[in-house]
Amino acid sequence: MEDLKSFLTEKVLLFESDTLASDTEKVLGQVRREKPAHPVVYLSSGTSSLIAGSDRTYKAIENYISENALEAELIRVGCTGPANFEPLVCVHIPGKNKLFFRNITEEKVEPLLNGVFHNDINEEDLAGQTGTKGFELWPGIPFMDEHPFFAKQKRVVLGNCGCYDPESIEEYIARGGYRSYVKVIRHYTYDEVCDIIEKSGLRGRSGGGYLTGLKWKHALNTNANARYLICNAKESDPGAFTDRTILESDPHRLLEGIAIGAYAIGASNAIIFIRSGSDHARSRLQRAIDSAREFGLFGHDIFSSGYNLDIVIKKEPGAFVCGEETALINTLEGKRGMPQLKPPYPTTAGLFGKPTVINNVETLMNVPLIMQNGPEWFRSLGTENSPGTKVFAVAGKGRMSGIVEVEMGTTIRTILEDLANGIKEGKEFKAIQLGGASGSFITNEHLDLSIDFDVLRENGIGMGAGGFVIIDENTCMVDLVRYYMEFIRNESCGKCIPCREGTGRMLEILESVIRKPLNEEAGTTLERFKGVMQLETIASVMKDTSLCGLGQTAPNPFMSALKNFRDEFEEHIFDRKCRANICRGLRSFSIEVEKCTGCTACASKCPVNAIYGTRLQPFFIVEDKCIGCGICFDICKFSAITVK
């Protein structure tokens, strides 16, 4: 082990020429397991596969290997992308192409491995094969990269995800990692690095789309004795998990990006601000930092370049608003995470009053690649003003879900129809929610827009940080808007009045819209109408006068839902009907006399005793008493209860 470490340091990291010696490449090929001598089993181990039970699969494979006394290696890798294939298992038999199998839960392990080792493969579990030159093909098995989920992706940022063991720094280095960082700190000046990044046109991936190189220059050109780089891995939008997947699958590239960024602004302290729920990601990242430190990549006078760097992880204490730059800085300073007025921008006076650059995870992931391949290469990807790629977490009602990466300029329709493969269970498409609780809805008319900061902005849509939630016809937009508003109301920090009071008022009004009509007196109806008329005004005031992005964007889901689904709102307000039958208060249940057997199951479970009848005779529901909870509907074995 010690030998490999010094070998990698001497022959790879500190090797001056761009092309490595051929015998070095040979060793690196072994580290990368390119031509293994014995079978290798790879198992994905991101959060989504853990949820699907990959830990139990791991044990089952381990048992299988030891019971059959196989000479095989079992390796945990990061997340490959398709979340509904998890746990994803890849088997590499020497001399043959890699085979991928999907949904391998523990009980499937034995038949699967038996089959693979005896050339009898169960087609059902199969996801595909990946091939490299010189390996034998598996006849009749489709290629993974031709699968519609992968075919239209451009995996650059995610290039390493799912390919290597994220806990092994040796493997990362063998894949070309940390070389550009070492080159940068030994041969480049701060300005040169900033120039390259600016030239590449890399824009911040957290949604704002500000030029990263320019931001770095602002910080670099200040007169200060200390500077900070903060990597914002706070990502806590409901429905977004791109950053976490990256942290779990490729922590070393992120560290390299952070290190290059810190060097570019002359900072010797970098902080990763990580979300509190992601313990798995945090422990992986911590291990990555520790092993990089052992390699001498961080610390004092790194590789005699005179540059010092320390990277620490700070855990977020739980507040959505901390993702905002100034609030984040307050949190790190040990204060309440409340935003502050800008300017001064953090690049002039940030953490402890020092110039601070805050970058998103995905932005920093691009940096090592740009340094490695040059700004022209990056410019060749994507569109004129938005070069590069964008990572999305596709979730919701699509047939496929998971992490995808597409080139900028790809249409939203491509992601929906090709990558996500349309809507589950053949339902109608309704909308796409881009960018979490502060994003907007994209409907049919905007599906052909391309993913590009400027194109989307012109159409009044925010790019967001990577949430891509697909919504089908069975979703009630009013209810969804209420859900987002409730989330923001809970997370509003309370510093400025428009946000604190506005979110509360909007939530109250939206709740009155979906409340049960029967309990209303004349006054409440009038109040509901008055409230509804004020919704738009409140929304626009919040947008104009809130202090930070949280309040300014809080009405976005409401505004865009109202614009696109006005009829649905009107139905709720005037007809008191919810077409998706989601809003509890607006549902009414009735029992079909022919189907009811009088089994009393519903009557005994009704929480408000609204169901009456005699045993073995048809029952009936008293509508005035019914609260629309739907328990009877779920419990009825004869589907005698209908909902309207």
Add this chain to the structure above:
Amino acid sequence: MSTDLDTIIKKYKQGKREDLIPILQEIQEYQGFLSEEAIVKTGTFLGLSTTKIYGLATFYDKFRFIPAGKIQIKICQGTSCYLNGSQSIINKIREETGINPGQTTRDGSFSYEIVSCMGGCNNGPVITVNGEFHPHIRAEQLPELLKKLKYVIDND
């Protein structure tokens, strides 16, 4: 207990304001909650009044001031889980345990909280019980699950 608190606090030698949140987080990881004693000790060490610390700690969601239950349930309320019906899971747990998120049952057995997106969007609704994931959970499975968990801790 108090000596352990001291060792946690002493690790932060410089005792600056920015150490406050990490100290509280570490204490909470150790104790499971922030006791009055811990807050007073931290305040003395950092030269901050206890009201300031309470003010800060109550601002953030993740700090708790009563011991957590032996069984801690986390319910994902991300958009995907919400669309798949996580609200009914929350209602069911509230009904079964009789407590609100962040509280602990009187016998100290259960506590639950609502979190945003755990990252298992295609497996929703997702809950975790003491860190163990339960994907595709349905409201009608909960009473039995809770009963089973209660049985385990009662006979432990």
